[in-house]
Amino acid sequence: MNRAGIVILISGRGSNMQAILEAARAGDFPAEIRAVISNAPEAAGLERARAADVATEVVNHRDYRNRTEFDRALMEKIDARTPDLVALAGFMRILGPEFIDHYAGRLINIHPSLLPKFPGLDTHERALASGAKVHGASVHFVTREVDSGPIIIQAAVPVLAHDTPETLAARVLEEEHRIYPQAIRWFAENRLSIRDGRVLLDGAQRPEQGLVAASR
């Protein structure tokens, strides 16, 4: 099997990265992780990647004078691995237009809300404050505007009466770990296309692109 090459970018604990690594370990997964790159040398995910025998690199944003220089250094490290796909997994730096255009159509992100609701930070706090009864996560292609590119897959979870941002985040995170490997699988199998800003799976909008988790 010709497996698609993936580079994962992280900034922190790397649980989504771990979910992707675990999926990739299964024999039939159509993608291989070529490297994990962090902008933060202290990211716990780096250790997890090393433990899984995956190549790691650090491009510390503090070493660069501005975003353009950082983005270019990052691009160089990524391109050295010739990936088919770049997956942001808890990567906490805003990327500039040059970077985003360079990876157009092969750069994806996971965001902890049902986009277009709650782009940006503190999504669980904001979902609770809004009184929303459902919340969730989205995997989407990255475009120049933050958290607003074409959505590949979403998973919804119930918001429960006693929820705190932490309990809600944990329920959403479980779904993140399910939908991110799924999105990568579809990408690697060449089953995704974008038409009029919408992501099609096998040429159509399909029910499995929106998953509802059982309430628990």
Ligand code: GRF
């Ligand atoms: C996840 O909730 C992800 O959706 C968000 O940041 C968090 C990263 O968690 N972008 P982890 O590093 O994957 O554990």
